Each structure stands twice: as structure tokens, then as C-alpha cells.
Amino acid sequence: MRRLLVALICIVAVCSSCAKIEQEQREETPVDIRIGCTTYPSSYAKAALLNALITREGYTSKVVIEETNQMWDSLGSGNTDVVLSSWIPTIDTNRRAKLGTHIEDLGSNCRNMSNGIFVPAYTYVAFLSELENYGEKFDHRIYVCEESDLTYQETQDMLDQYQLDFEIQMISYKDLDELLTKSTDNKEWIAVALWTPNGNISQYRLRQLRDTKGVYTNKVDTHTLVHKQFNQPMLEKILNNYYVRPGELNELIQLLEDNQNDLSVVNGWLDNNSQVVRRLDNNLLENQIVW
Numbered sequence: 001m002r003r004l005l006v007a008l009i010c011i012v013a014v015c016s017s018c019a020k021i022e023q024e025q026r027e028e029t030p031v032d033i034r035i036g037c038t039t040y041p042s043s044y045a046k047a048a049l050l051n052a053l054i055t056r057e058g059y060t061s062k063v064v065i066e067e068t069n070q071m072w073d074s075l076g077s078g079n080t081d082v083v084l085s086s087w088i089p090t091i092d093t094n095r096r097a098k099l100g101t102h103i104e105d106l107g108s109n110c111r112n113m114s115n116g117i118f119v120p121a122y123t124y125v126a127f128l129s130e131l132e133n134y135g136e137k138f139d140h141r142i143y144v145c146e147e148s149d150l151t152y153q154e155t156q157d158m159l160d161q162y163q164l165d166f167e168i169q170m171i172s173y174k175d176l177d178e179l180l181t182k183s184t185d186n187k188e189w190i191a192v193a194l195w196t197p198n199g200n201i202s203q204y205r206l207r208q209l210r211d212t213k214g215v216y217t218n219k220v221d222t223h224t225l226v227h228k229q230f231n232q233p234m235l236e237k238i239l240n241n242y243y244v245r246p247g248e249l250n251e252l253i254q255l256l257e258d259n260q261n262d263l264s265v266v267n268g269w270l271d272n273n274s275q276v277v278r279r280l281d282n283n284l285l286e287n288q289i290v291w
Helices: 002-027 041-056 068-077 093-102 128-134 149-161 173-185 199-203 233-241 246-258 265-272 274-286
Strands: 033-037 061-065 082-088 103-113 115-120 141-145 167-171 192-195 206-208 220-227
Touching: 033 041, 033 068, 041 061, 041 082, 041 233, 041 246, 041 265, 041 274, 068 082, 068 093, 068 220, 082 093, 082 103, 093 103, 093 220, 103 233, 103 246, 115 149, 141 149, 141 173, 149 167, 149 192, 167 173, 173 199, 192 199, 199 246, 220 233, 246 265, 265 274
Parallel strands: 033 061, 033 082, 141 167, 141 192
Antiparallel strands: 082 220, 103 220, 115 192, 115 206
């Protein structure tokens, strides 16, 4: 009986070892392209969209999620092939310059993004300069996400330049979602410092207040950066023509957040947003690319 028990334990151990090896082999299976991104919603959404477009063409792809510095290191070393969330000409210009000859900048994949103050559509304020007139409705408070140092600093500058008697209240991105749900359900006035693209904008029907003094970051593009060792001519043509509009990205961000970032939901979204695929195809045809 003891021998039988020992034999069974050995079999289980061997099977477990084989399963682990098979899992590692599956994880290390080569793919045609490795797409780098961060957990930041817009970064992940851009990667998820590219992944769906590429796999529709019959290629294999892997989305590699890392912290920001690791994402840049991976692109510089060639451990990932492409990054889609490089903010130019603001926070990522220096990072791009440091990678120098290791990467190629293919240009913009999303244009005219910005930071700013957003309010629900049912409010009747349009300009930052008008906030002071409605201070009581907003409880003299602007909510700023803890995760964005740049948005905080620009909001602080905005209060100074517009001479607004408002205070900044820091809040986590998760708690902000709950606060926006409560406020909009009750038609309460709320002012939030956000960035585009952002899933909250479409979910809660928020609109951006006009910044006549130009305090906030505005007209920023994200660029497609490719490691120069990447050598997949057909995929490079797709990368060259990959483009998504801010409104489309807002919808996609919210869809992914609602579905626990499940990559498979992007295909369904593409079926309902065929203009994204047509835009890619038209760009390829305009460049006289034959499939």
C-alpha cells in the first residue's frame, strides 16, 4: 500500500512538472509582435485595439503590461516591439530622445488630447472663468486624481491664474468613479480635473470647460514608437497607419473597464465601429499597399 501511495505521489509530481513546462512553453511561444503598454487605461486600450486589428489579419500578438519605466526599458532593449502611448511634445519627449537610435517614431496615432476641468452636461457653465459665479453649486471644490501629478500641478496653476476661490480635493481614480456615479445620478454639480482620453467622459457625459488662458496641457498627440530591430514589413505598414480618434478611445476605455480588461471584447466593439477598420484600410490603399 505504501509503495502504491509513493508511486501515485511520483506520478502526480511528474504530471505537475510536465504541466508547468507546457505552460512555460506556451508562454514563451514566439509571436509576430509584442505590444508594450502600462496599466493606464488609454495606454492599455490602444494596445488592445492594435492587438485586435493585427489578429484579424491573421498575425499573432502579445500585449505586454508593465510599469511606465519598465515599458520604456523593454522598448529600448527590444523586449517589446512597439509602444503606442508616448505623449509628445510633453511628458515623453525626453524619454524618446534617450532611446535615440534604438527606436523609430512613426508619428501620431491619436491627436488633440488634453488635461482640463470637466463638468456634467446638465450644468450650464462653459468657461473656467465662470466657475467663480457658481462656486456654491460646486461646493467651491475641484476633485483631482491622486494618480496624476501633472493634472494636480496644472489645476493649482489654474486656480491662481483665474483667481478662483476653490480648493483641490485629492481622490483615487476608483473613488472618483463612485463619486461621479452618485453625483450624476442625483444631478449634482461636480467639477473634476481629468485628461483625455478617459472612460469617465463618455460614461458620465462630461464636457470640458474652455481654458481661455491656456493653463492646461492641450493639443498633445500620442506617437507610435517601434524598435528598429522589429522586422515585419506587413505589420510595420499597419503600425504606420494605425490611428484612433479620442472619442472612439473614450468608448473603448470604458468598454474594457466594464469587462475587466478582457481583450476579446474589442472585436465586438470593432464590429460596431467599422469606421476604424475602414480608416486603416483606406490609409493603406492611399499608400498603394497591396495585401
